[in-house]
Amino acid sequence: MTANIQTHEPHEDYAQRDKGDVILRAEKLERRFGGLVAVADFSFEMHKGEILGLIGPNGAGKSTTFNVVSGFYRPSGGRLWFCGEEITGKSALQISRMGLVRTFQHDSLLAEMTVEDNILVATSHQLRSHADRMARVRETAGLTGLSDYLHEKAGNLPHGRQRMLSIAIALATRPTLLCLDEPLTGLQGQEVKTALDLFEMIRSELGISILLVEHNMRAVMRICDRILVLNYGRLLAEGKPEEVSRNEAVIEAYLGKQK
Numbered sequence: 001m002t003a004n005i006q007t008h009e010p011h012e013d014y015a016q017r018d019k020g021d022v023i024l025r026a027e028k029l030e031r032r033f034g035g036l037v038a039v040a041d042f043s044f045e046m047h048k049g050e051i052l053g054l055i056g057p058n059g060a061g062k063s064t065t066f067n068v069v070s071g072f073y074r075p076s077g078g079r080l081w082f083c084g085e086e087i088t089g090k091s092a093l094q095i096s097r098m099g100l101v102r103t104f105q106h107d108s109l110l111a112e113m114t115v116e117d118n119i120l121v122a123t124s125h126q127l128r129s130h131a132d133r134m135a136r137v138r139e140t141a142g143l144t145g146l147s148d149y150l151h152e153k154a155g156n157l158p159h160g161r162q163r164m165l166s167i168a169i170a171l172a173t174r175p176t177l178l179c180l181d182e183p184l185t186g187l188q189g190q191e192v193k194t195a196l197d198l199f200e201m202i203r204s205e206l207g208i209s210i211l212l213v214e215h216n217m218r219a220v221m222r223i224c225d226r227i228l229v230l231n232y233g234r235l236l237a238e239g240k241p242e243e244v245s246r247n248e249a250v251i252e253a254y255l256g257k258q259k
């Protein structure tokens with residue numbers, strides 16, 4: 001893994017700086033599907049302002065963790081807290097209204113509706129006045145590079161713009177925690193760089209923390225402050241990118257899968 005993974009400039013140490021400022025806490029999280037244990041004994045904390053990576057080989061339990069944290073699946077065991085409030089067993093809608101919002105691996109856009117309307121719908125429960133909602137739409141479109149596409153049908157956008165629209169929809173409510181599920185899939189060179197710059201900006205300008213599941217290791221190593229590694233549903237390692245990329249067990253888990 002060290003051969004094709006590079007770490008870049010040192011990250012500001014958000015995890016250390018905000019030690020007392022936990023926004024997400026999982027304690028012994030577990031999710032079973034019949035006899036299959038997809039996630040087991042998974043405990044972690046996430047701090048305000050962090051960009052936290054969740055990586056692992058195919059089938060490691062990353063998406064299941066996302067689904068449990070965001071309320072789309074009920075945990076089979078363990079407990080979860082968001083901003084100090086227990087969210088174990090709460091619905092996806094309740095959790096998203098508390099400010100924990102996720103995107104999906106496959107874009108969930110309203111393809112026949114315009115970009116503007118897709119973003120507008122996301123603001124509807126939060127902002128009452130149409131003027132406020134339109135201002136939020138324009139601001140969000142500006143952040144995500146979609147200002148020139150507001151009147152296009154979402155389904156007509158190129159793939160990279162559709163991915164940005166998924167993020168714009170999640171961002172429109174200005175969540176506290178944004179969970180991104182493989183947001184870079186299908187993006188090419190400059191598009192990846194633009195997306196990573198956007199994630200940095202979301203954190204630094206809007207103060208939104210990011211939990212990132214992503215297979216693009218180079219990108220994960222560049223952007224994350226800290227990384228959790230899952231293997232067979234269990235926490236295999238955690239640490240800063242440079243620590244994780246040198247971890248023998250992590251290297252073995254990835255290389256073992258490639259044989």
Ligand SMILES: Nc1ncnc2c1ncn2[C@@H]1O[C@H](COP(=O)(O)OP(=O)(O)OP(=O)(O)O)[C@@H](O)[C@H]1O
Pocket residue numbers: 033036037038056057058059060061062063064065
């Ligand atoms: N709805 C489900 N029903 C039954 N088994 C499931 C379900 N969702 C996930 N699994 C199983 O749980 C395990 C973990 O899957 P999960 O999708 O969470 O892994 P992942 O790390 O996200 O994988 P990938 O990187 O391929 O997306 C796998 O064995 C998978 O087959």
